[in-house]
Amino acid sequence: MSLSKRLFQLMLLAYPREFRLEYGSDMTQLFRDCYRDIQRASLISAIAFWRRMIWDVIRTAPLERWEALGRRYKIMKSLKSDLIGLLACIAILIVMFLLLGYLRKHQVALMLGYSLDAIITAGIVSNLIIFPLTIATRLSAFRTVWWTLLLVNGALLLIATLIGNRVDPGFSFPAVAASYLVSFVFWLTFHWLRSQMRPQVS
């Protein structure tokens, strides 16, 4: 029995690791039960039993391997998509930063300047929260993005209002509020587009 069991456990190596971890001991137990049933049977029955066990592994192990490979491929694809999203986010921030520098130098379009300020500041803070959360956890991506953007933009608007009133005589609350609304919509659209390209891992 011990040798047969060891032989069967060796055969189990044909299955992917996660499948073996989940069902390996149950399969060995089932093998032992079946083996006990045929122990007093003839040599022909024993040969038929082993043939059945070997055929079962040959038939089912590739299927399990294929499924495990598919899952891994989806995870890799998802990570690749997240990396592209992160790079796109950094690229957007750099472009916005350069544009803001240009606008400040030439002192044009105050409202656009406010909006770029909001997009850059809220973008850096909220994306530092969104990317780690959506990649590393199983939280709903949409809810994470929605609430993070709402809270970050809201908090920054509050800070800007409290400080701006004191340090900038030309501070305009409607303009700053509108710029954070633009920032909220901008980053929400960005993450919505990203979610459309992200493969779903089941």
Place this chain on the structure above:
Amino acid sequence: MAKEKPNPEKLLPLTSSVFHILLALSDGDLHGYGIMQEVAEHTGGQIRLGPGTLYGAIKRLLGNGLIVETDQRPDPEMDDERRRYYRLTDFGQQVLKAEVQRISKLVSVAQRKRLLPKRT
């Protein structure tokens, strides 16, 4: 938002091994060996599920919510604690019924074509 109710028809036709496992569990909770014995019994020994076939199917059935693992033991006296017992869910029952109806329709067609004697 309410979760969309799964449609049993979408999982049809069932594979032979899945159908026999669900049929075996329709009488009550069973462990792997119990399922295997029940299947061999109701197929007159024609179908003997190997460990890979059985647990591969169980993995997929658990994933689709057709069965669940249960802590309750049908007979604690006879029980081996290491064994895992499985139970048919309501959804599993619906899928099994839908498959039986599908097969029944096929049998009716076969009877009309005189490939099978009519049931009395």
